[in-house]
Amino acid sequence: MSILSLIIKREYIARVRNKSFLIMTFLSPLILVGMILLISYLTQLNSEDKRTIVVVDESGQFETVFFNTDKTSYVNLSDQGLDAGKEVAKDDAYYGLIHISKNPETATNPVTFYGNETPSFDYIGDIEDRIEKRITDQNLVAQGINLTALETAKSTIDINIENFSGESSSKMSNWVKAGFGGAAGYLLMMFIIIYGNMVMRSVIEEKTNRIIEVIISSVKPFQLMMGKILGTTLAGITQFAIWVLVGGVLLVVLTAFFGVDPSAATAVNPAASQAQQIAQDPNMMIELLQEVQKLPLLQLVGGFFIYFIGGYFLYSSIYAAIGAAVDNETDTQQFMLPIIMPLMLAIYVGFFAVIDNPHGTVATVFSIIPLTSPIVMLMRIPFEVPLWQIILSITLLIATFVFTVWFGSKIYRVGILMYGKKPTYKDLIKWLKY
Amino acid sequence: MNSLLVADTVSKKFGDFTALNDVSITVPEGSIFGLLGPNGAGKTTLIRIINQITMPDTGSVTLGGEPLQQHHIRDIGYMPEERGLYKSMKVGEQVLYLAQLKGMSKAEAKTRAKHWFEKLEIGDWWGKKIQELSKGQAQKIQFVVTVMHQPKLLIFDEPFSGFDPINANLIKDEILQLRDEGATVIFSTHRMESVEELCDHIALINKSNKILDGEINTIKRAYQNNTFDIGVQVVDETAFAKAQQQLASSFKVTPAQFKSLGNEHKLRVEMGDNGTPNELLSTLQTYGQVTHFVEVIPSVNDIFIQTVSQNK
Numbered sequence: 014m015s016i017l018s019l020i021i022k023r024e025y026i027a028r029v030r031n032k033s034f035l036i037m038t039f040l041s042p043l044i045l046v047g048m049i050l051l052i053s054y055l056t057q058l059n060s061e062d063k064r065t066i067v068v069v070d071e072s073g074q075f076e077t078v079f080f081n082t083d084k085t086s087y088v089n090l091s092d093q094g095l096d097a098g099k100e101v102a103k104d105d106a107y108y109g110l111i112h113i114s115k116n117p118e119t120a121t122n123p124v125t126f127y128g129n130e131t132p133s134f135d136y137i138g139d140i141e142d143r144i145e146k147r148i149t150d151q152n153l154v155a156q157g158i159n160l161t162a163l164e165t166a167k168s169t170i171d172i173n174i175e176n177f178s179g180e181s182s183s184k185m186s187n188w189v190k191a192g193f194g195g196a197a198g199y200l201l202m203m204f205i206i207i208y209g210n211m212v213m214r215s216v217i218e219e220k221t222n223r224i225i226e227v228i229i230s231s232v233k234p235f236q237l238m239m240g241k242i243l244g245t246t247l248a249g250i251t252q253f254a255i256w257v258l259v260g261g262v263l264l265v266v267l268t269a270f271f272g273v274d275p276s277a278a279t280a281v282n283p284a285a286s287q288a289q290q291i292a293q294d295p296n297m298m299i300e301l302l303q304e305v306q307k308l309p310l311l312q313l314v315g316g317f318f319i320y321f322i323g324g325y326f327l328y329s330s331i332y333a334a335i336g337a338a339v340d341n342e343t344d345t346q347q348f349m350l351p352i353i354m355p356l357m358l359a360i361y362v363g364f365f366a367v368i369d370n371p372h373g374t375v376a377t378v379f380s381i382i383p384l385t386s387p388i389v390m391l392m393r394i395p396f397e398v399p400l401w402q403i404i405l406s407i408t409l410l411i412a413t414f415v416f417t418v419w420f421g422s423k424i425y426r427v428g429i430l431m432y433g434k435k436p437t438y439k440d441l442i443k444w445l446k447y
Numbered sequence: 448m449n450s451l452l453v454a455d456t457v458s459k460k461f462g463d464f465t466a467l468n469d470v471s472i473t474v475p476e477g478s479i480f481g482l483l484g485p486n487g488a489g490k491t492t493l494i495r496i497i498n499q500i501t502m503p504d505t506g507s508v509t510l511g512g513e514p515l516q517q518h519h520i521r522d523i524g525y526m527p528e529e530r531g532l533y534k535s536m537k538v539g540e541q542v543l544y545l546a547q548l549k550g551m552s553k554a555e556a557k558t559r560a561k562h563w564f565e566k567l568e569i570g571d572w573w574g575k576k577i578q579e580l581s582k583g584q585a586q587k588i589q590f591v592v593t594v595m596h597q598p599k600l601l602i603f604d605e606p607f608s609g610f611d612p613i614n615a616n617l618i619k620d621e622i623l624q625l626r627d628e629g630a631t632v633i634f635s636t637h638r639m640e641s642v643e644e645l646c647d648h649i650a651l652i653n654k655s656n657k658i659l660d661g662e663i664n665t666i667k668r669a670y671q672n673n674t675f676d677i678g679v680q681v682v683d684e685t686a687f688a689k690a691q692q693q694l695a696s697s698f699k700v701t702p703a704q705f706k707s708l709g710n711e712h713k714l715r716v717e718m719g720d721n722g723t724p725n726e727l728l729s730t731l732q733t734y735g736q737v738t739h740f741v742e743v744i745p746s747v748n749d750i751f752i753q754t755v756s757q758n759k
Contacts, residue, residue, distance in 0.1 A: 222533060223529045226529055227527060227531075227532075230499075
């Protein structure tokens with residue numbers, strides 16, 4: 014067996030056999046599912062909170078605006094006046110009081126909400142809309158406009174998007190693409206952080222165990238570093254595979270068992286709530302599946318593979334170099350910024366710029382810059398990226414990957430034999446010349 | 448005798464710091480070679496260069512006449528001063544892994560490992576993890592790992608630190624046996640007792656320069672100073688006091704430290720080129736019974752301290 018495969022094998026076995034790996038692998042899907050269930054339960058609990066609000070409408074025009082709903086019921090005390098209404102609201106511990114002054118069209122602050130707590134924006138916005146609509150309707154009637162005629166005259170338009178070769182796409186297809194790209198990019202970031210850290214810890218472990226000198230009297234530091242990165246990658250892939258399997262099965266089983274809708278937990282996300290609507294509508298479900306089939310799947314899988322490996326190697330060689338430079342994990346903090354910064358930037362650019370405009374300047378530039386390209390390009394690929402951009406981005410990624418591995422191995426070679434000194438960035442530059 | 452390893456004017460700088468300055472050593476085949484020097488002298492750097500962990504800036508190293516190449520790492524067994532093993536790995540797996548890294552096949556490694564485990568009577572540790580062993584036990588494993596692939600050249604950096612006296616002796620005997628079987632050994636240490644016992648050649652490195660090297664007895668002879676420790680059971684105290692003054696006028700006389708049962712006068716007399724042992728002995732005889740008369744051979748420790756302080 015070659016030296017490199019020996020090292021890969023040892024690293025893989027060492028990672029996989031580790032107790033914390035086993036615990037992490039089998040416990041974290043349980044924790045994740047538990048969290049989702051807990052959050053959806055809490056959301057339901059939160060929305061079940063009923064409140065009663067006193068209405069004092071001195072203009073007498075808005076009585077029908079305040080109708081009771083599941084969450085809110087109204088007590089109309091317009092005949093008792095504002096002060097008496099306040100007393101009642103306080104004594105009966107009502108949630109609040111809405112006061113509308115006599116001439117809402119002309120007063121400066123026609124509507125006021127009184128209460129101990131500030132009500133949610135959603136609620137205030139809802140009340141504003143209702144009152145606005147009522148006043149607008151009254152104004153329209155005053156202008157002699159028939160409201161029913163106006164209502165029937167309204168129309169809605171869904172723009173059909175087609176490219177020049179005749180393939181049509183829809184808003185839904187955009188959501189599907191964003192979902193796929195976002196998931197791939199996010200997965201890559203998590204993978205880099207979790208397994209990059211693992212590489213780093215394993216380097217530090219060899220340093221603190223003092224076995225490092227024994228090893229590198231037999232193998233080249235470069236072989237050791239690459240073996241470590243590859244072995245840890247394989248362990249990572251194993252863990253992810255187990256997660257996907259175990260997590261998926263658990264989610265299905267639990268959902269069926271408890272009848273809790275897990276997607277309620279992510280309802281704050283507009284994309285997810287769209288997905289929820291989709292899931293509820295069987296016709297849309299078929300459309301969704303059609304859209305998934307229409308995705309450039311081959312490009313997507315191939316791109317995922319290339320960017321995953323390129324991006325992961327690029328970052329984990331930096332992680333390995335950091336591990337080599339320090340004596341213990343607490344000293345790594347100062348070197349973390351160059352890793353975390355581009356990753357965060359890539360994720361933000363991905364979730365804002367790419368989803369907003371996948372082929373805009375910002376998205377394009379960041380999908381070509383090597384440190385951010387793996388994540389940003391993965392998010393763009395579902396939207397069909399010009400071939401030259403992909404080629405340029407991959408070429409740059411490979412060049413940078415070769416450079417960081419070289420750079421990392423230089424630091425690694427010197428760093429693994431340095432003890433008792435907390436290096437600065439200046440020291441690292443000096444080590445390159447040793 | 449052929450030389451197995453020759454380092455020729457090797458220099459190494461780390462930034463502004465010179466770790467080795469034109470150091471040359473020649474290690475004869477089948478010898479035990481002591482590489483001595485205070486902490487930070489550059490011993491470890493030289494050893495790392497021999498192990499191809501670090502590359503020299505200038506100078507060259509040859510092993511068996513060939514310039515050092517990648518495949519030579521199989522001919523070298525190295526036990527570094529900073530040593531350790533994977534704590535959570537099982538002893539057997541670890542030994543096999545490290546032997547395979549040195550180019551042995553798995554089957555071969557297994558046979559050799561079993562042989563050593565039997566020899567050192569540690570067979571029942573095979574399935575244990577390193578963290579379950581004591582420090583001394585782990586050191587034994589470390590020794591097995593170092594010698595398992597039957598290297599031509601064995602390098603030990605401070606080998607006895609961490610061993611209890613019994614195990615240190617055991618390891619020492621194993622090293623001597625390996626030497627007798629044809630291996631060449633380099634010892635790096637600043638503990639002189641072990642050098643005295645084991646080494647036949649030494650090189651002394653101080654502040655990145657080699658300041659002394661050669662065969663140990665030749666060096667000792669060069670530092671021999673015609674010095675004797677004497678003990679005399681004196682009859683006439685006043686006469687002896689005079690004689691002592693006379694001795695002190697021509698030689699350097701200091702009180703000597705050695706163990707004896709009587710209450711004799713104990714002196715150390717450094718004669719240099721001014722006298723012979725016979726003359727000294729006949730003078731002493733006239734004052735009483737000479738109970739002790741031993742030449743002081745310079746210990747490696749003395750030579751070490753003397754040369755290092757001279758070079759300050």
